[in-house]
Amino acid sequence: MFKIAVVCILILTTSFFSFSQKEENLDIQPLSNYLIKTNFRLPFTRSNEFLKNVSNGVVDLQGSFNYSFIKNVYVGLGYRYAYFKLSERELNSAVQNQLKGKIEQKGVYGELSYFYDVYENFSIEANFQVGMENTIGNSVICIANGSRTSKKGIFYAPNLNFYLKTEEVFSFFFSVGYNFSNTNFTPETVCVESFTNFIQEDYQGNYRHLNVGFGIGISLIKPRP
Secondary structure, three states: OHHHHHHHHHHHHHHHHHHHHOHHHOOOOOOOOEEEEEEEEEEEEOOOHHHHHHEEEEEEEEEEEEEEEEOOEEEEEEEEEEEEEEOOOOOOOOHHHOOOOEEEEEEEEEEEEEEEEEEOOEEEEEEEEEEEEEEEEEOHHHHHHOOOEEEEEEEEEEEEEEEEEOOOOEEEEEEEEEEEEEEEOOHHHHOOOOOOOOOHHHHOOEEEEEEEEEEEEEEOOOOOO
């Protein structure tokens, strides 16, 4: 996980200095009052012992529309989707007994952001999100029973985004954040009573995960000529 983060930071740093050397010749468009953001991140589970050992984060996707009412300060509304699957290998599942357990989180959120302009083409965004989510559990047993499990809750997430702005309406950013939820995983989430080699204490702890990835910002105002 940390190796991935280091590689991403090195790529960002190299790109930044490449852009900085050309800065005097660029006509960079500042982030406009209306901004669309979308990102693709990998989630790393940090909640309870069971999920840390057994679950694999597949994706955490977000998209939001933001408006700046004060210089460098934005409020926004967005949608989030996260997907995790349970490892058959860690569960020691035989081929004929594979659970195919998965967890999906879907929700809407509001966010507040502040952009600090380091250079004309480089900005840092401090971002805080809070919203409602629906956590859906599924497995072959759930399918056999004819229903998935569902649990509604609240989540919040602080994030840091590092932006490289271009001459066009696009900006690209490296994103790191931490997601907290007030709901938790139990074996019943994927329609089973218990898991071998795990005790009740291993399921204690709400959903939490570190997110690392990249995103794109789209300004709704074209660059100045």
